[in-house]
Amino acid sequence: MAMRAVHKRYLREFFPAMAGYVVLIFASVYWLKTLDGTLARAVVTLLPAIPIAFVIRAMVRVIRDQDELERRIDLEAIAISGGIGCFGFFTYGLLLNAKVLAMPPAAAVAIWVFPIFMGLFGIAKCSMRLYYRSHE
Template identity: 75%
Template sequence: MRAVHKRYLREFIPAMVGYVVLIFGSVWMLKRVDTGWLRAAITLLPIIPIAFVIRAMVRVIRDQDELERRIDLEAIAIAGALSGFGFFSYGLLLNAGTLPAPPAEAVAIWVMPVLMGTFGIVKCGMSQYYRRR
């Protein structure tokens, strides 16, 4: 494993551990707090480690070689398009009344995980594509 990827893991893993801890902690604390502004602050706590994840992703993309950078940037572009297309299609189906409508927050909370999951899948495909070329 190259040094750039080792650094990425050193930054990514603690941030994700922090995210998991803050998700569980914020859910636990929200059951005990009624003040509006405090609930908002507690709810937003898990985005702090996600900002560090994004920082780690940007740093690894900047420090990779040209092919790795191309794979990552193509993968995030394709993942963004596919995720956006999927959410747009879902919205159209909801608007037509063909699916039961979940609460908006139930949909909104899945945007980032779907984008990142799609990015991972597309990146695997892009890596295979460039290996075969």
């Protein structure tokens, strides 16, 4: 099956942004070790967020430009992954509040929200594709 133009464009936008993210995450971690000022540390630590904004932009554009079934699959996958991710972090927070689990540093939790959401989105999207293929 040939790749549609909308998906080719998505890959042209996604991969450079992710490459930029990888470079900037390693560079910012290294660079932070040499900085003292709060403003400089804030700017350097936020640099990897810039390419992630371009990833989000690419995702929005591909969803907007897909056909109706592809859009439905993606939006259902977003709803499922958002619901599962929010429920997971909510229950984790309840367990932390009850001191059932050891309290990690806040950054150790916050840094995982987006990657977990994206991983759940990938799983949900594959599941939704299989569901709609079996119900054609």
